[in-house]
Amino acid sequence: MSRAVAGAPFRRLAVDGDRLLAAVCLGVPTLGLMVFFLYPMVIVFLRSITEADGGYGLANYAEVLGTRGFWRATRHSMEMGAATTAISVFLGFIIAHGLHRCAFRGKSLIRAAIVLPLLAPSLVQGLGLIFLLGRNGLVNRFMGTDLDIYGFWGLLIANTLYALPQAVMIIGAALVLSDARTYEAAEVLGASPWRQFRDITLPAARFGILNAAFVTFIITITDFGNAAVIGGDYSVLATEIYSQVIGQMNFNLGAVVGIMLLLPTVVAYYIERQASKRQEGQGGGAAVPFVPAPAPARDLPMGALSFLIAAAIALVIGIVVYASFVKLWPYRFELTFKHYAITLAGGYSSLWTTIYISLIAATGGTALVFLLGLGLRRAPAALARPIQMLAVMPAAVPGMVLGLAYILTFNSTATPLYLLYGTAALIAAVNFYHYHTQAFLTVMTGFRQLPAALEEAAGSLGAGLGRIAAGVIAPYLAPMLVSAFFFLFMRSMVTLSAVVFLTTPKLTVASVTIMRLDDAGLTSQAAAFSTCVMLVVAAALLGMKLLMRRFGRAGRATGTG
Amino acid sequence: MDPTRFLDVVRLTKKYGTFVALDDVSVTVGESEFVCLLGPSGCGKTTLLRVIAGLTGFDAGDVRLDGRSIADLPARKRGFGIVFQSYSLFPNMTVAENIGYGLRIRGVPPERVRARVSELLEMIRLPHLADRLPWQLSGGQQQRIALARAIAVDPRVLLLDEPLSALDAKVRADLRGEIRRLQRDLGIPTLMVTHDQEEALALADRIICMNNGTVVQAGTPEELYLRPATRFVADFMGTSNLLDTAQVEALFPELMASRPAEAGVRYHACIRPEHVGLRPDPEGIGTVRTVTFLGNLRRLEVETPAGSLTVETHGSVDVPEGSHVALSVEPRHCTWVIDDMGTAAPGGRVS
Numbered sequence: 001m002s003r004a005v006a007g008a009p010f011r012r013l014a015v016d017g018d019r020l021l022a023a024v025c026l027g028v029p030t031l032g033l034m035v036f037f038l039y040p041m042v043i044v045f046l047r048s049i050t051e052a053d054g055g056y057g058l059a060n061y062a063e064v065l066g067t068r069g070f071w072r073a074t075r076h077s078m079e080m081g082a083a084t085t086a087i088s089v090f091l092g093f094i095i096a097h098g099l100h101r102c103a104f105r106g107k108s109l110i111r112a113a114i115v116l117p118l119l120a121p122s123l124v125q126g127l128g129l130i131f132l133l134g135r136n137g138l139v140n141r142f143m144g145t146d147l148d149i150y151g152f153w154g155l156l157i158a159n160t161l162y163a164l165p166q167a168v169m170i171i172g173a174a175l176v177l178s179d180a181r182t183y184e185a186a187e188v189l190g191a192s193p194w195r196q197f198r199d200i201t202l203p204a205a206r207f208g209i210l211n212a213a214f215v216t217f218i219i220t221i222t223d224f225g226n227a228a229v230i231g232g233d234y235s236v237l238a239t240e241i242y243s244q245v246i247g248q249m250n251f252n253l254g255a256v257v258g259i260m261l262l263l264p265t266v267v268a269y270y271i272e273r274q275a276s277k278r279q280e281g282q283g284g285g286a287a288v289p290f291v292p293a294p295a296p297a298r299d300l301p302m303g304a305l306s307f308l309i310a311a312a313i314a315l316v317i318g319i320v321v322y323a324s325f326v327k328l329w330p331y332r333f334e335l336t337f338k339h340y341a342i343t344l345a346g347g348y349s350s351l352w353t354t355i356y357i358s359l360i361a362a363t364g365g366t367a368l369v370f371l372l373g374l375g376l377r378r379a380p381a382a383l384a385r386p387i388q389m390l391a392v393m394p395a396a397v398p399g400m401v402l403g404l405a406y407i408l409t410f411n412s413t414a415t416p417l418y419l420l421y422g423t424a425a426l427i428a429a430v431n432f433y434h435y436h437t438q439a440f441l442t443v444m445t446g447f448r449q450l451p452a453a454l455e456e457a458a459g460s461l462g463a464g465l466g467r468i469a470a471g472v473i474a475p476y477l478a479p480m481l482v483s484a485f486f487f488l489f490m491r492s493m494v495t496l497s498a499v500v501f502l503t504t505p506k507l508t509v510a511s512v513t514i515m516r517l518d519d520a521g522l523t524s525q526a527a528a529f530s531t532c533v534m535l536v537v538a539a540a541l542l543g544m545k546l547l548m549r550r551f552g553r554a555g556r557a558t559g560t561g
Numbered sequence: 562m563d564p565t566r567f568l569d570v571v572r573l574t575k576k577y578g579t580f581v582a583l584d585d586v587s588v589t590v591g592e593s594e595f596v597c598l599l600g601p602s603g604c605g606k607t608t609l610l611r612v613i614a615g616l617t618g619f620d621a622g623d624v625r626l627d628g629r630s631i632a633d634l635p636a637r638k639r640g641f642g643i644v645f646q647s648y649s650l651f652p653n654m655t656v657a658e659n660i661g662y663g664l665r666i667r668g669v670p671p672e673r674v675r676a677r678v679s680e681l682l683e684m685i686r687l688p689h690l691a692d693r694l695p696w697q698l699s700g701g702q703q704q705r706i707a708l709a710r711a712i713a714v715d716p717r718v719l720l721l722d723e724p725l726s727a728l729d730a731k732v733r734a735d736l737r738g739e740i741r742r743l744q745r746d747l748g749i750p751t752l753m754v755t756h757d758q759e760e761a762l763a764l765a766d767r768i769i770c771m772n773n774g775t776v777v778q779a780g781t782p783e784e785l786y787l788r789p790a791t792r793f794v795a796d797f798m799g800t801s802n803l804l805d806t807a808q809v810e811a812l813f814p815e816l817m818a819s820r821p822a823e824a825g826v827r828y829h830a831c832i833r834p835e836h837v838g839l840r841p842d843p844e845g846i847g848t849v850r851t852v853t854f855l856g857n858l859r860r861l862e863v864e865t866p867a868g869s870l871t872v873e874t875h876g877s878v879d880v881p882e883g884s885h886v887a888l889s890v891e892p893r894h895c896t897w898v899i900d901d902m903g904t905a906a907p908g909g910r911v912s
Contacts (some may be wrong), residue, residue, distance in 0.1 A: 181649035184616050185707070186635045188643040189663035189714065199662070203653035288647065 018465040025469075026375025026387070029368045033390050035417070037433045040405035041397065047408050050254035051199075053146040064256040073240040074260065077221045080236060081264075084159040084220040087211050091160070091309050092167025093205070099168070100175040101201060113310035114165040116317045119537040121494040121511035123518070124235040124530050125158035126229030126461040128316030130523060131323045131330075138319075141330040150232030158226040159379035161313050163216040165310070170215060174208025177199070180290040185451045193295065207275045214272035218265050222398035224497035225511065229518055238497065240398050245501060251408060269396035321534070324527035339528040344520060346508060351532055354510040355426045358492035363430035366485040369440045370477070373447045374469055395437035399497030406430050407501040422504045430502060431492035439484040446480035451531070486544040493537050565591040566625075567750050568613070568718050573622035575608055579845065582608045583619070584774040593748035597742070597761040601797070606754045607722060609771075613752065614720050615639050626717060636883050639718075639824070640860035642749075646723040649705040650695035656706050657682070657691040658769040661712035680681030681709040684743065701732035705739065714745065721753035725760060737763060758798050762786065770794050777901070786833075791901040802837065803829045803898070811867040812846065812888065827900040833876045834860065834873040836894035841880055845887035849880050863888065 003283045064070045076232060088490060095114070099107055117125070120487055133139050134150040140147055172453035178200065186196050223236040292299075327334045342348060372391060378386045384558065394402070410421045432439075438511040456470045496511035503512045510533045517526035568590040575583040580639055583605045590596045598606040611617040613624055615636030624632050631639055639835045642663075660681055661674040669677075677872050682688040687792040695703055704724060713717060724740070725733045744751050755761050761768050762782045769779045770793075776792045789795035792803055809816050809830045816830055839847075839861070847870070849865040863886060870888065880886055 181645040181647050182651060184636075185643060185645065185649045185710070186612075186651070186662070187616065188639070188641050188720075189710070190637045190640070190666045190755065191662075192637065195666065200651060200653075203651075345729055411734075501790055 014276075021465045022378040024377050025371040026374075026383075029372035030387050030390070032368055033387075033433070033436070036429045037394055037397075037402075037436070039391065040402070040409040043115050044255050044258055044401065044405035047109055048259045050252055053106075060256045062251050064253055064260070069235065070240065070257065070260075073235045073237050073257075076234055077151075077261070078264075080155060080234075081108040081158065081217045083156055083223040084163055085213050085217045087156075087160050088163045088167045088216040089171075089209060092164050092212055093171050093209065095168045095306045095309055096171035096205075096208075096301065097201070100172055100304045101288070101292055102299045102302045102306075103292045103453050104299045104303035104306075106303075110310040112307055113314040115541070116169050116314055117162050117165050118490065119494070119534045119541065120227050120317065120320075120530055121496050121514060121533065122162050122223050122319055122555075123225030123229040123496065123515060124534075125161045125316050126154070126226040127518065127523065127527055127530060128318075128320045129154055129158055131319045131527070132316065136330055138330055143180070148185070150230055151234045154230040154232070155227060155234055155236075157228050158316075159220045159223065161316055161416055162223065162226060163219045164309070164313065164412060166219060167212040167216050171205055171208045171213040174205045174211075178204045178290055180288040183290060183330045193298070198497065205412075207278050210275045211272055214268045214275070218268050218272070218398075221261065221496065222400065224400055225515070228515060233373050238398070238400050241404060242500065245404060245407075245522075251404075254404055254463065255408065258398075259406050261398050262396075262401050265398055266396045279320070305554055310391060319532075320527045321531050323524060324526070324531045329524055339524040340532075342525050342529060344517065344522060345527070346513065348532070350508045350513040351510050351529070351536070353424065353507065354493055354533075357424050357431065357509065358489045359429040360425065360428035361492040362429065362485045362489035365436070365439055365441075365488045366481055368432070369436070369443045369484060370474070370481060372440065373477075374465075374473065374553055377447060378442075391440045392437045394433050394435070397434075399434055399495060400500075402430060402434050403498040403501040404497075420506055424507065427499055427502055427507070427509060428492070431490060431495060434495065434498045435488055435491045439486050439488055441489065442484045443477065446477040479548060482544060482547050482551070486540055489540055490537050493540070495535060565589060565594070567592045567594075567627060568752070569623075569625040569628075570609070570613060571623045571625065573609070573612060573619055575605075575612060575617070581864050583612070585622075586771075586774070586776055588752075588769055588776065588779075589764055590750045591766075592750055595744050595764060595766045597752045597768045598752065598771060599758060599761040599764035599768050599797070600756065600777075602756055604771045605774040606627070606756075606771050610636070610720055610722055610752065610754045613718075614641055621641050636680045639700060640714070640716060641718050641720055642714060642716030643720045644704070644711050644722065644724045646706045646726050648695070648700065648727075650703055650707055650710070652695055655692050655694060656695055656698070659695070659706055659712050660709045662710065667714065669755070677713060680763050681713055683738070684753050685709045699732075700728050700735055704728065708740065708743070712743065712749065716749060718751045719751040721751065723754055723756070725755070726757070737785070740764065761881040762798075770796075770797065772901075788896050789831055791899045792829050793901050795829075795898050796902070797898070800834055800855060800871060802832045802834065803830065804868070806830055808867045812865060812870075813890050813895075816890060816892055819892055819895060820897055828897045830892060831896045831898045832870075832890050834871045837870060837872040837876075837889070838889040839863070839872050839874060839878060839880065839886050841878070841884060842887035843885050845885040847886045847888050849882050849884050849886060852880070852882055 024155070025069060046056075048060055049056045049058060051057045070383065095110065098104070099110060112451070129137075129149055131137055133147050133154070137147070137149065139145060183196055186200060191199065221236070222238060227234075227239045228242070229234050235243075237260065241254050241257045241261065244250045244257055322338050323329050325335045325337070327336045327338070372387075376388060379387070407428065410417050410426055412418060420429075430469070454472055454476065455468055458468045463471065466485075494511060496515065499509050500512055503509055510529065514526045514529050514533070517523075517529060566589045568587040568588075570586065573583050573586045574581070579780075586605070586609060587597070588598075588609065598609060600606045608617060612619045615631070615634060618712075623630050626639070651662065652660065657675075657678050661678045664674045664677060664900075678691070679688065682691055685708065687705060689704060690698065690702065690706075695706075698706070704727075708724070721740070725736055728736060737760060741751075753761075753764065765782055767779060768782055768785050770777045772793050773856060778794045782789075785794060786798050789798060789801075789825075795801045795803060804812065806817075806820065806828065813830075820828060847865045850862040850864050850869065853860040854860060858873050858875050861874065861880065862871050863870045865888070872888075874880075
């Protein structure tokens with residue numbers, strides 16, 4: 001090193017350039033996290049303790065905690081969270097066990113059904129249930145019943161159908177790790193299928209189940225869309241924030257409710273992270289993947305149950321698509337495109353806006369997490385650790401709270417940040433920082449797998465950091481970058497809670513339009529608009545699958561060749 | 562009951578679609594015998610072991626234990642012990658729980674399980690690891706615990722599926738000794754699958770050499786090494802010079818006397834490198850091309866007008882590269898083997 005510096009002065013310049021570049025890699029994304037995540041969160045906290053006279057105090061808390069509405073919403077959120085979690089984890093385990101531990105045909109159908117809820121805003125389950133079980137639903141119309149789906153039960157079903165796929169994926173990821181040889185060893189030692197399940201499968205899935213429980217709990221208590229569409233009088237914390245802020249224009253009280261929603265989410269998220277770590281510590285990877293042998297006594301009931309649950313998920317979304325083409329639900333079932341002629345709420349302009357915003361969020365977001373990963377790799381541990389912690393924090397913040405924090409921060413003329421208010425860039429930012437953690441962790445997985453020798457080899461050939469990043473690291477990480485990109489794009493297309501406060505009459509997004517159409521009683525048009533969003537997201541998902549398959553093939557080619 | 566046929570695999574055939582994985586295979590293991598199934602990857606040895614364990618079904622033949630057919634018995638009722646290459650300890654159980662698992666399944670009272678587990682931990686010399694979890698252990702430790710888990714239940718047959726292949730050379734040698742000692746002490750009939758001929762030579766009472774789903778030759782390690790029946794066995798069991806008839810006539814005509822005269826069969830003379838005599842001779846037929854120093858011996862590539870030979874010499878013969886040498890082979894060191902590789906698909910050469 002010293003010889004290089006002494007022998008060639010221009011080399012030293014290059015080294016310093018590298019250092020500068022590394023600092024920029026770390027600095028820019030960190031600054032982004034500070035301005036677009038940490039600062040707004042501080043603001044929302046400060047506003048929650050700002051009193052009417054401008055001083056700080058706990059008067060807002062006293063006021064909120066003194067109202068019956070708040071306690072009712074809190075109780076509802078906890079009840080709903082607990083009930084949804086219990087059912088989702090139970091049913092999710094059945095499907096995950098069916099997919100990974102049983103032998104039956106048509107698993108790809110179940111896998112497809114599991115993906116469906118990711119394609120649409122979380123209010124689609126509510127819409128579907130209204131078409132099916134609402135006052136003007138199929139069941140009431142043809143069975144002559146008088147069901148009222150609004151309220152606890154409707155919301156419970158909607159939340160379960162929305163959260164269930166997440167539970168399946170998390171538990172499935174825990175089950176897929178186990179090694180076929182372990183089961184064979186147990187079999188040869190004399191363990192019956194039931195004992196193998198009890199002694200190997202359940203313990204292996206333990207942390208997955210715990211994880212799934214906390215994730216579904218967080219999803220449920222922070223979700224806004226289904227609660228707004230089908231919750232009816234059953235108020236929960238997320239709808240309570242909305243009514244404080246939009247209904248009563250009471251920002252400080254909204255901030256208090258936001259902080260109160262933040263608390264259980266942070267706790268649940270913290271425990272979930274610890275559980276994930278334990279799971280990672282345990283997983284040695286499977287030497288030989290488990291392939292279930294047919295066992296009719298187990299496969300038939302498990303397969304039937306799995307299909308039944310998956311069918312419910314698909315049915316509720318499918319009925320939305322179907323209803324969007326039906327002339328007059330539930331009376332005249334001739335097919336028509338008339339609901340697609342949307343004029344209210346800005347028509348389709350919000351769809352194009354959403355695609356545009358999602359592209360910005362995905363492109364900018366992927367670039368930022370890549371830079372951050374690159375910077376962290378070269379940063380000293382004392383600096384890297386707190387930044388890494390900051391980078392995984394956003395997942396603990398409910399979308400409603402982040403959205404509220406944004407409007408409090410960016411709709412205030414106190415700072416030049418006001419210039420961003422009402423722009424597509426700001427909505428892209430809230431979407432990116434809302435989903436920052438997942439995108440960051442995806443890319444970090446790639447960085448962890450990146451062999452240090454690869455960088456060192458390029459470095460010893462004389463490549464600077466910029467060259468290494470572009471020519472060596474980025475291609476290696478391509479699959480992770482692609483999945484981070486599409487993840488951010490798809491989430492931005494459908495998210496509602498974080499953006500509901502940030503849309504303006506001039507600038508609105510697809511999920512908010514769907515909510516407005518539903519509010520206006522134009523349920524069929526809401527369904528039509530939802531269908532369009534699902535089409536875009538499904539196309540994105542397909543594009544990702546095709547790209548990933550190409551990576552897979554390239555990876556195999558280099559692996560064998 | 563014939564004690565040499567405690568485990569008796571009779572004319573077993575196993576197909577995967579049109580691919581014949583095991584073709585009319587018969588194998589026996591005696592009451593306290595250590596038998597190795599040796600062959601290149603894909604020869605069917607692991608399939609055979611899995612069929613015996615009851616983990617894989619088969620199409621024709623029978624598997625008998627102590628004179629009775631166990632073909633319809635599920636794996637968990639056979640009372641065997643098995644050890645896999647990948648250790649396969651139960652990740653959520655401690656070492657002691659892993660070893661005691663089979664006993665607990667059999668409903669053995671907890672205090673007896675505890676006693677047996679500590680006895681086994683002593684036996685594998687890891688008593689201090691009882692409360693560890695598998696991921697906290699090295700590969701060698703995990704494999705010894707897997708071995709203890711398999712023998713804890715006093716298995717009627719011990720099945721080992723490449724148990725040493727995932728380990729480092731040093732650990733592998735240690736564990737090899739351990740397996741041999743335990744098997745001798747306990748007298749458990751043992752069948753081990755391996756592709757490593759050295760391992761098979763060191764461990765087995767008897768080696769069953771397989772290729773392309775059939776048994777090519779079975780016998781003691783000495784028999785297989787010194788008297789291979791076919792070219793495949795000769796090639797697989799260490800290094801050898803395989804000379805066709807024309808080469809033998811040109812180089813060592815005195816060996817032709819022992820050549821079997823069966824019509825329509827191609828024979829090769831198998832001569833191990835250490836059995837080729839060599840002395841410096843300016844008029845000699847061979848020219849030393851390369852000399853590789855291997856510590857206790859030297860390996861020479863010697864070129865002759867009839868092809869090149871590999872020769873191993875101990876000690877002090879001074880034959881630098883380029884020098885001329887005379888070659889000789891004692892008739893008792895020449896084995897004529899059937900050429901089974903010209904017609905069948907060539908087996909992978911692992912040596």
